[in-house]
Amino acid sequence: MDRTIVLVGLMGAGKSCVGRRLAARLGVAFIDSDVEFEAAAGCSISDYFAKHGEAAFRDGERKVIARLMEGEPCILATGGGAFVDPDTRARIKQGALSVWIRADLDLLVKRTSGRDHRPLLKTGDPREILSRLMDARYPIYAEADIIVDSTDEPPEITVAKIIQELEKS
Numbered sequence: 336m337d338r339t340i341v342l343v344g345l346m347g348a349g350k351s352c353v354g355r356r357l358a359a360r361l362g363v364a365f366i367d368s369d370v371e372f373e374a375a376a377g378c379s380i381s382d383y384f385a386k387h388g389e390a391a392f393r394d395g396e397r398k399v400i401a402r403l404m405e406g407e408p409c410i411l412a413t414g415g416g417a418f419v420d421p422d423t424r425a426r427i428k429q430g431a432l433s434v435w436i437r438a439d440l441d442l443l444v445k446r447t448s449g450r451d452h453r454p455l456l457k458t459g460d461p462r463e464i465l466s467r468l469m470d471a472r473y474p475i476y477a478e479a480d481i482i483v484d485s486t487d488e489p490p491e492i493t494v495a496k497i498i499q500e501l502e503k504s
Contacts, residue, residue, distance in 0.1 A: 336363055338432055339430070340432050344438065358410040364407065365412070366411050366412070367412045372399045400427075418435075435482045
């Protein structure tokens, strides 16, 4: 593998779950930009959001992803809003292969329900918020190099779909 594979998509699409398995299959490191952000910030993303706001979080996220992309090729799972940022998207397009893990609304709601570490879902009805995020972000995610659909099947199925697409490219 000669460049990093960056997984993009909404929260609940399966980026981290699929990413870990994909990295194991390909024999490379897996890095989650959210985990790296929390390590750098010294607090959870929810706490950072509450203290500093979304704009400051996005700025920090942009810097973390830029740093991670300078390392050895790996599988990099990004936060749901990362690819929406024009600078981050340009950096990913220039130096990595992007994979959008696309999921439908019902699956995203199912996967994110009952979890309280999603700051964007704390402000109202999760289904309505996810629907709005889909409307805003899916046209941007569609710029990814590869698009695979995540369904309510084992993550290994999504991994196999990604590997199949990688072999084509």
